[in-house]
Amino acid sequence: MAKRWLLVCMMLIVSCMLTGCWDRRELEERASVLAIAVDVDEENEKNYRMTVQIPIPLKIAGSSGQGGGSNTDAVKIMSVTGRTISDATSNLQLRLNQRLFLGHTRVLAVSEEIAREGIEHIMDGFRREPQIRRLLWPIIVKGKAASLLEIKPELAQIPVVFIMDLIENGQKMGIIPNKTLGDFFNATSNKAMQPLLNYVEASRNEVKWKGIAIFRNHRMVGSLNPNHTWSLLQIRDKKRGGDVVVKLPETEDDYVTFRPRFVDSNLELKPLLRREEGLEAIYHCEIQGDIVELTKQGYRKGAPEKFIKEMEALIKKEMEERAEQMIVKVQKQYNSDIFKLGLKLRGHHYRDYWIKHDWIQDFRNFPIRVEYTIKLRRLGMEMQ
Amino acid sequence: MSQFWNAWKKRKESLRDQSLQQHASKSMESVDDVTITTDLDENIALIEHQLGKSDDLVVRRFQVKTGQDAALVFLDGMVDCDVISQYIIQNLTSSSITYDKSATNELETTTGLRQIIRNILSGNTVLMIEGETEAYLNNTRGWARRGVEEPQTESVVRGPRDGFCETxxxxxxxxxxxxxxxxxxxxxxxxxxxxxxxxxxxxxxxxxxxxxxxxxxxxxxxxxxxxxxxxxxxxxxxxxxxxxxxxxxxxxxxxxxxxxxxxxxxxxxxxxxxxxxxxxxxVFSQFYQSPEDYYERFYIASLIRFIRIISISIALLLPSLYIAFSSFHPEMIPSRLVIAMAAGRSTVPFPSLVEALIMEMAIEILREASVRLPGPIGPTIGIVGALVVGEAAVSAGLVSPIMVIIVAVTTIGSFASPSYSAAIAIRMLRFPVMLLAGMFGLYGIMLFIILILVHLSSLKSFGVPYMSPLSPLNLQGMKDLFLRVPYHLMTKRPTMFRVHDKIRLKEEDDQS
Amino acid sequence: MKKQNGGNAHFSFTSWQQTCLITSTLIGVGVLTLPRTATSRLLEAGWIVPILGSIGAYFALWMITKLSRRFPGMTIIEYSPLVWASPENPRLGKILSLPWIFIYLMFLYVISAISSRIFGEVVVTSVLLNTPLEVIIITMFLLAYFLCLHEVEVVARVNEILFPLNLFPVLFIAFASFQKAEWNHLFPLVRVPGKSMLEGALEATYSFSGYEIMMIYFAFAQRTSNKEKAGFFGILITTVVYTLIVVAGITVFGYEELQRVTWPTLELVKTTQVPGLILERLESAFLAVWVAAVFTTIANSYYTFIYGLRQFFGKGIVFQRIAALFLLIPLFFIALWPQNIVEIFKVSSLIGLGGLCLNIGIPLIYWLVLFLRGKGWDESKERKADG
Incomplete structure (x- = not known):
């Protein structure tokens, strides 16, 4: 009997308590921000200008309303200023009918100007906000960050979707690194790593991936062009990178194009032979790939075996040169360990190297070499 | 103190039980001890008195061959008249009374009035003969009955087609x-x-x-x-x-x-x-097990079981998941889809909980109505109602298109359970989950699931835990829980029902 | 007292149910912060912490098991008077055992309060941002109360049923995040001095509290079941889960980042992306499924507390039901006691320490007393009872 009475009591409590639905907010009651761009405010150098992109559901093609139309209307772009990011967000809220919702923010565009000053201050708000995804893509934009949001790509109705696709597909093809906010956080808090982010440039109608931005602590120190980025991707992430176009020797204007298919790379830390103590890092990078283009007809003269060897040597030389340039740039110019080299050093040479050196400074002088092994597997549909 | 209290309560209960029983049996008690006499007329009067001179009570008087008066008492319509005339009356009037048990296939004698009344009421015929102290009970039941037909609620593709009838x-x-x-x-x-x-x-x-x-x-x-x-x-x-x-x-x-x-x-x-x-x-597995599982090959049977489990989960949870995702956790829906969903919902004036409740209620009404509607129209009205109402609701902007899909899938899912009474339990529980989902989102759904699981774990059916063989874990029983393993592997009966002869299948010698 | 002895006999927890009880009680809110607490002292080597911590747990549980073997079919409430005084003097035994039983029950009570508070905090800060914390706590309490309406055997079955739900989310997250793992984060293997190592291990033992409920539940074990084995597997499964989640945390984040995030396991879920899954951002789903694990922790502790009270007063199920309802009110205030997140973690770490003392202390003291009174191991009695 008592059981039943208690059950009744429980039901009463439950029903009294549950009269509120505190967190219920319908889809259309949320202003989903798909992308955020952070710039410096022109009027007041100390302020941030935050630009957001919010889709307008009714204008999206396929919605139950009349829909469709030109993509000029599909998103609303709003811009506010504030002393901090949260300040700007609350200013933005004042201008919106629905509550801001950051759970679908996929892209965080930061202008190069701000990035070079350091983005520590911006990132803190994103670290604390539970709605923010750790998988969103921070992107450094050359020029104004807002320009990335204002593009009208036409291939996709919503500009952010275009950028998302660009990064996703690039990452699947192995030509664009998948650098998320989470990676950025990890790298900035880790003493043995330095972060890197994608670097793009937006023009009126389109956006172009320009390589990566290199950070040193929270500050952007420079960028790498796509070719160098691919070298980095190959040795660091075993991603294949883009096609390699090499000028054929003894020709005026003829090229061979090599397409990497599979990349394997491993890092060897070896004691230096020359000096008493110290280590050197050697990246052994093996690339298998095909030739996809050879502009000079009848270039091959000797036996096919010899041709393959020749080509492999040619590509190897080119790749190693690129990697060499990239390493010099990263080490001497930027002095930022984006190779995850420090991690390996700390892990495997903690006592004999790590505690004796200040990696942040000493990375500059650490000898790094890259040895490519090119394995040319196929020549495409052409046998010549 | 508490002991005293318990004892007092127990006594009170037992007293109440006794009085209940007395009250219930009073009507029958009056005839319990009465026996019939040798006087035929008096006996007939007794019976007629008991049955209150019902007009369908037939008393057919005749003389048996030996010249005694006899009477057959039966209820019109409950008996097979052919049997009475062919086997009883003809026998009795043509041969001697010592025919004994040859009249009909089932004949017993009694003296108790109560038993006589009972037999008359259940369609038997009572034969009473002047001078005899016993009445003869003949099985002449022959009321209108339905034949053995295919079961309506549990049809299978492969398997026997006969179902129980009312007899x-x-x-x-x-x-x-x-x-x-x-x-x-x-x-x-x-x-x-x-x-x-x-x-x-x-x-x-x-x-x-x-x-x-x-x-x-x-x-x-x-x-x-x-x-x-x-x-x-x-x-x-x-x-x-x-x-x-x-x-x-x-x-x-x-x-x-x-x-x-x-x-x-x-x-x-x-x-x-x-x-x-x-x-x-x-046990709980009745919700998704069907006899057909044992008639088809085990791959198919196991697969279909999984499909049934999924569809039961859909029937229980899909509307509430929609509510949870769309109004509590839109970040979980892929960005592209969420934009489309927001577009679909932008004209809907209600929160998704209300939207879901309206649609689920509508579909329940349709379902109930199509059961009541006369045979041939039923399905037509169901389809027309669902299609027309659904389409109109969407174009009127009352519900979002995705909601219509969800309601439809939910309804179909609830039909996949082979047990109707289990399926209606699920149908009913769908509404509290929706309410909880409308309050706490996924957290609410999980609260409900835990609540249900605790309740299910506490249930017992005649001493057998309801969730067995899952809990308490019984590996032998697991073979026939989600999967239906091939027969040659199910050599033992599930022990959760505490069977005594555990071996179901003897190892076949010639198979090795 | 005598009444329950008779009642217990027909209860029978299988070995697997005992294992489930231990594992589900252990795995609870602690997992959400475990990667952070484990790496706070031992840095990269944080994954050793659960393994080290489990040693203490094995030892304590082993002693508890032995106690239960010494007094088969009896809960700690029932055998305490027998430990402290001879059976002829039940009143003295009861008085002497009172402080221990009180500490034990209070500990369980506080554990269920703080667990629900921590869970409430994580829900409120990450998923249901506007829902009052009190509501989350109350709903958890009501669920625990619902369990308290039932008899002991139901607890075992509920734990058995929810067991997959306890393990699945953690294992899923751990394995799913291994594809993002950077194994160099795990090295160097050992770089901290031995002292921090010990401190770390001690801290880790905190996350292994909860098996003290077995001081009660071993009494209902089937006579044929192997309690030592059940306990061993219970702790082993927990250790494996803990180790996996810490390894996943370290390899994905690195220990420096782990120190910065409040709920590392939840952040781990956030970084997990399952290709082909329709859903993005699994943290809400993870927390929802995680309710099961938290429920088993809170409800098991609360049930054990209530059941202990019921046995102590020698009452029946009705007392249990009423007491469970009314004792929820102080429980609610205890849960709301810590004022901020820092205090909560401090309290929970204190509770961990207390749990360690209690889990090792009570059985140890009981055994000491038994030996001092010359009633240590009674072989013949054990054989008779267990055989």
């Missing part, structure tokens, strides 16, 4: 016909003070756990019901937890299902007047 004896024969085990025990009982319904309790001796059988029989004996018009009365009265939404006794229209369950050591209850037999004890 107890036919039903029993359908079981016997499949199970020629001499150990099959049939216990006859009568329940219902007024309806005097015959029931059969079936079990296989040596398989069924005797305490379970005894428990069932004792609960049936204690049954203080006025009327038993359907096995549902019994089911709801003897199950362990009468407040639970989950059926703790399985019901079926299929004789093959009854036989299969008897062979697992369970007990079947056949009730006169209904095609639905009861099977106890029963």
């Amino acid at each position: 107890l004896m036919v039903n029993a024969s359908l079981v016997r016909f499949r199970l020629k085990d001499p150990n099959l025990r049939v216990r006859h009982m009568i329940v219902g003070q007024r309806t005097q319904t015959d029931i059969f309790v079936l079990y296989i001796e040596g398989l069924a756990h005797p305490p379970i059988v005894e428990e069932i029989i004792s609960r049936l004996e204690k049954l203080n019901l006025d009327a038993v018009l359907e096995s549902g009365y019994i089911e709801q009265m003897i199950q362990d937890n009468r407040y639970s939404p989950f059926p703790q006794i399985q019901n079926t229209e299929r004789p093959d299902k009854v036989v299969a369950n008897l062979l697992e050591g369970k007990v079947g209850i056949l009730v006169d007047g209904t095609p639905f037999a009861l099977i106890a004890p029963s």
